[in-house]
Amino acid sequence: MSALMLLLLGLLSLFVFFCLLCGRKRRDGEPPLITGWIPFFGKALEFGQDAHKFLEKHKKKYGDVFTVHLAGKYMTFIMDPLLYPSIIKHGRQLDFQEFAGKVAPITFGYPFVVPALQEQIHRSFKLLQGDNLSTLTESMMGNLMLVLRQDHMGERSGWRSGSMYDFCNSVMFEATFLTMYGRPAAGCRHSGMRALRDDFVRFDNMFPLLIAGIPVWLLGRTKAIRDKLIGYFLPHRMSCWSNTSEFIRMRSGLFEQYDALRDVDKAAHHFAILWASVGNTIPATFWAMYYLVSHPAALQRVRQEIHDVLRLDGVEFSSDTDLMLDREQLEKLVYLESAINESLRLSSASMNIRVAQEDFSLRLDAERSLGVRKGDFIALYPQSMHMDPDIYDQPQSFRVDRYIQDGRLKTDFYKDGRKLKYYLMPFGSGSSMCPGRYFAVNEIKQFLCLLLLYFDLQLEEDQSQATQDLGRAGLGVMLPAADVRFRYKLHMVGPLTVGPHTVGPLTV
Ligand code: HEM
Ligand SMILES: *[C@@H]1O[C@H](CO)[C@@H](O)[C@H](O)[C@H]1NC(C)=O
Ligand SMILES: *[C@@H]1O[C@H](CO)[C@@H](O)[C@H](O)[C@H]1NC(C)=O
Ligand SMILES: *[C@@H]1O[C@H](CO)[C@@H](O)[C@H](O)[C@H]1NC(C)=O
Numbered sequence: 176m177s178a179l180m181l182l183l184l185g186l187l188s189l190f191v192f193f194c195l196l197c198g199r200k201r202r203d204g205e206p207p208l209i210t211g212w213i214p215f216f217g218k219a220l221e222f223g224q225d226a227h228k229f230l231e232k233h234k235k236k237y238g239d240v241f242t243v244h245l246a247g248k249y250m251t252f253i254m255d256p257l258l259y260p261s262i263i264k265h266g267r268q269l270d271f272q273e274f275a276g277k278v279a280p281i282t283f284g285y286p287f288v289v290p291a292l293q294e295q296i297h298r299s300f301k302l303l304q305g306d307n308l309s310t311l312t313e314s315m316m317g318n319l320m321l322v323l324r325q326d327h328m329g330e331r332s333g334w335r336s337g338s339m340y341d342f343c344n345s346v347m348f349e350a351t352f353l354t355m356y357g358r359p360a361a362g363c364r365h366s367g368m369r370a371l372r373d374d375f376v377r378f379d380n381m382f383p384l385l386i387a388g389i390p391v392w393l394l395g396r397t398k399a400i401r402d403k404l405i406g407y408f409l410p411h412r413m414s415c416w417s418n419t420s421e422f423i424r425m426r427s428g429l430f431e432q433y434d435a436l437r438d439v440d441k442a443a444h445h446f447a448i449l450w451a452s453v454g455n456t457i458p459a460t461f462w463a464m465y466y467l468v469s470h471p472a473a474l475q476r477v478r479q480e481i482h483d484v485l486r487l488d489g490v491e492f493s494s495d496t497d498l499m500l501d502r503e504q505l506e507k508l509v510y511l512e513s514a515i516n517e518s519l520r521l522s523s524a525s526m527n528i529r530v531a532q533e534d535f536s537l538r539l540d541a542e543r544s545l546g547v548r549k550g551d552f553i554a555l556y557p558q559s560m561h562m563d564p565d566i567y568d569q570p571q572s573f574r575v576d577r578y579i580q581d582g583r584l585k586t587d588f589y590k591d592g593r594k595l596k597y598y599l600m601p602f603g604s605g606s607s608m609c610p611g612r613y614f615a616v617n618e619i620k621q622f623l624c625l626l627l628l629y630f631d632l633q634l635e636e637d638q639s640q641a642t643q644d645l646g647r648a649g650l651g652v653m654l655p656a657a658d659v660r661f662r663y664k665l666h667m668v669g670p671l672t673v674g675p676h677t678v679g680p681l682t683v
Pocket of ligand 4: 509512513516578584585599600601602
């Protein structure tokens with residue numbers, strides 16, 4: 176069963192009573208109303224199976240704006256991306272917190288967050304951006320280097336074979352963990368990281384069910400696993416760690432000011448941040464790596480760009496020394512960034528949900544307004560925009576330079592001949608925009624730089640193309656339906672062998 180379906184089933188249980196009392200009739204000024212013939216379920220079953228397909232089908236029939244009765248909830252979809260700005264700017268009447276503020280505590284097991292704390296938590300997000308990002312980026316680089324060297328660079332010759340998702344997962348999980356939470360009192364890597372990651376994956380598999388509001392006690396060992404994960408972050412353990420990020424230290428300090436928070440509650444907050452920081456980043460890393468390795472010319476283009484930036488800065492790359500790429504250097508890597516954006520376009524599907532705070536008339540554009548009732552959900556489904564052939568030529572294919580024009584950032588994309596304000600939305604929108612987006616893109620860049628510089632990479636033969644598991648549709652970056660086998664080999668370059676024409680191998 177897919178995530179969205181379960182989300183809808185969860186909502187269903189909440190609103191059954193409401194629905195028993197009243198069936199809704201379309202009023203003047205409201206969008207077309209689509210209801211199913213099954214009471215309460217509305218169109219939920221069909222929607223849950225493949226949301227993208229469902230929405231496209233109804234768009235053809237009803238136009239760009241329509242309301243669907245989904246598991247007792249009325250959800251109005253705005254399908255035309257030219258109309259997105261009018262939704263995104265409505266912060267006050269269309270609220271995000273009302274939805275997220277209910278769902279997150281249930282999922283991660285902490286108590287409802289009081290508004291004062293919520294506000295301070297929001298302020299802590301600044302520490303993931305701006306100047307503070309330089310420190311995080313520097314630390315991430317060191318940690319990626321550490322994990323890659325110890326786990327994957329010992330073998331100096333010959334091909335090694337691996338599973339791509341597993342590879343991304345083990346390296347990114349641990350390096351991100353070390354960057355955010357710091358290192359143990361003794362040594363530079365935490366013992367038990369493997370077990371933590373395995374438990375995390377078990378929890379993550381249940382994540383769509385929890386988000387859907389299925390009580391945790393109905394989900395077998397999930398509660399025990401979550402408790403174990405939370406236990407990792409208890410204050411007496413975290414206080415022994417060193418080099419903890421400013422972001423996490425500020426949050427720990429904050430929680431100390433709230434006497435109502437028990438130690439397990441504080442730990443649950445830290446665990447939620449672990450989920451936020453790796454839950455989407457790891458699958459996003461996988462897709463970026465997969466698309467590059469399966470498009471050798473694109474990979475070579477990006478590898479060349481990295482060498483160019485290094486040479487410009489007078490850095491001599493050698494496989495025997497550790498590489499340091501700072502924020503400024505990462506910013507120059509536009510092809511790499513375009514490749515990452517392109518893979519996010521292809522693999523992300525986060526629904527943006529807002530809840531109407533009152534009955535009002537929502538102005539969509541010069542001609543159109545929309546009647547909205549208090550409590551209605553307004554939803555954007557950016558995947559429909561990402562896959563629109565009118566905006567993106569051949570939307571199913573990966574093009575490394577999709578976001579490049581004349582060697583520079585391309586920002587003009589059109590729909591019906593009109594320039595779009597929003598054309599790529601993997602990180603949400605407006606008030607609910609992901610605060611970790613700059614860090615996320617930087618760490619994926621760093622991972623790929625190291626991979627492309629230090630290794631030769633090949634897909635193993637006789638595999639079908641990677642496909643998406645739709646279980647996450649609506650909730651973020653999709654996981655691959657099955658892992659992909661690949662080979663990697665340390666690419667030996669000493670400082671002396673790097674000349675202007677010998678950078679990188681031509682085999683991929
Ligand atoms: C490719 C990687 C990532 C993607 C695609 C992503 C996507 C998102 C999206 C779509 C939201 C908004 C949720 C909504 O509208 O319902 C969000 C929220 C959030 N993300 Fe990310 N994210 C990524 C990486 C990260 C990282 C690395 C961090 C932290 C280090 C992070 C921290 C957060 C936090 C704390 C929120 C909640 C913000 C709030 O409560 O207002 N994310 N993310
Ligand atoms: C983070 O940023 C704040 C203000 O922008 C600054 O005061 C603080 O020193 C920064 N911390 C780090 C570690 O860069
Ligand atoms: C630990 O933090 C210090 C100062 O905050 C920094 O100089 C050092 O490079 C960090 N070490 C690692 C391994 O991140
Ligand atoms: C990638 O996307 C982000 C928004 O998600 C944007 O700010 C950035 O400029 C894009 N970069 C490229 C090269 O398209």
